[in-house]
Amino acid sequence: MTALTLSSSSAATLRADAVVIGVAKGEKGPVVASGAEAVDKAFDGKLATVLETLGATGGEGEVTKLPAPSGLKAPVVLAVGLGDTPDKGEGYGAEALRRAAGAAARALSGSKKGAFALPVGSAADAAAVAEGALLGAYAFTAYRNSNGNGTGNGKKNADDKTTPLAEVTLLGAKPRDKAFKAAAERATALAAEVNRARDLVNTPSNDLTPKAFAAAAQTAAKEHGLKAEVLDEKALAKGGYGGLTGVGQGSANPPRLVRLAYTHPKAKKTLALVGKGITYDSGGISLKPAGHNETMKCDMSGAAAVFAAVVAAARLGLEVNVTGWLALAENMPSGSATRPGDVLRMYSGKTVEVLNTDAEGRLVLADALTRASEEKPHAIVDVATLTGAMILALGNRTFGIMANDEAFRTAVHGIAEEAGEQSWPMPLPKELRKSMDSPVADLANIGERAGGGLVAGLFLKEFVGDGITWAHLDIAGPAFHEGAPFGYTPKGGTGSAVRTLVRLAERTAAGDLA
Incomplete structure (x- = not known):
């Protein structure tokens, strides 16, 4: 670097x-x-x-x-x-x-x-x-x-x-000034971790499988004093992680759930970060049309951001506990793949009718959100390249923020602005929830086409533990830049949301957030 x-x-x-x-x-x-x-x-x-x-x-x-x-x-x-x-x-x-x-x-x-x-x-x-x-x-x-x-x-x-x-x-x-030295040290650590996320996003899917991604997390954990736990396909099946298992079962590269934990002895609060890690998204049986597959190595950008943010918290020594959950799977069509119409039993116990296998990110996130909720963190933030609908709504440079708490949504939006990342608060209209009703399961994985990004947020909300403050960042637009570089933004993986998550951890450590 x-x-x-x-x-x-x-x-x-x-x-x-x-x-x-x-x-x-x-x-x-x-x-x-x-x-x-x-x-x-x-x-x-x-x-x-x-x-x-x-x-x-x-x-x-x-x-x-x-x-x-x-x-x-x-x-x-x-x-x-x-x-x-x-x-x-x-x-x-x-x-x-x-x-x-x-x-x-x-x-x-x-x-x-x-x-x-x-x-x-x-x-x-x-x-x-x-x-x-x-x-x-x-x-x-x-x-x-x-x-x-x-x-x-x-x-x-x-x-x-x-x-x-x-x-x-x-x-x-002013190289001898403490404030300037601290600023330089923070910038160095933060840029290194944003670039870590960029490297992961840019790595081709034939090399960055769920297993390889998990191994990279374990290596970083050893280097930076983090605790890493990895659930492989057998542990996921035994544990009842129907979302991760269902999405990953069509691929020769089986799924993983990674837990990365940074703890500080003086920490008073715990922040849980959950990232979508679809290392390649073909759409599954609901295959993506031609022209929509070439950049799908970037569908793990949320998990890359979470991974990098947890390491950054450790490098900066923040007085907050930060746990990262990487929901890793490859979504492929095959004879063993989940079919439209199949019903999955999620880790939470809820059943989901899969009407579109290309709406897979919410399925892996659902399991990870439920698992993260079991530890009763003060807040959960998930990050995902979740919906094309968010790109249509906000363009290619702005991510959407949804939350079950309006004050927290406002705070995250302000924090993103501080960090230099473009974002916009989005609603979770209650009336859209009915569109996900299923005649055979507790809910379906898709609903109304109009407002699809909001429907996805409502789906995720179903799997957040009671009483836990939660926000969802849909980074589908800014996670991967296909145009010419501008400013400090390169072509390809951008590391979107890393700076926002790190700033959120800093603000949490400082007690600025309830």
């Missing part, structure tokens, strides 16, 4: 491949942001004019490279857009800093060192820049054997542009 260092050196004297400065969008043209004073001086105070001549506007995410003058040790100046100039007395928002730093880090792929001279007037600013740069520097290269020029010789050139920026040096960040 990209290294992060703090430095009090001047942007003019530090040796690096490039010095990164911020440019804002002013009323009369680009405005050089604070932090770049030494660079502007090297341009005789005319840096803004030079940038405008080159067509720079300061628009968000805009990147302009120009050769450095003789007064700088770095050979290149990289100006990145911050968006509109803030009002007097206000700084740039954390998300603007994250995205600018991320865009700059991506533009410096293949470089050894970037000196970031962006506005860092506070430790919070430094945290945002560090986080954005480390997330933007991400690249998934596990399956690349070529050297970047198509020869496929198994070796990498030093100038391979697919290689992430090796080091981010944050200028003006």
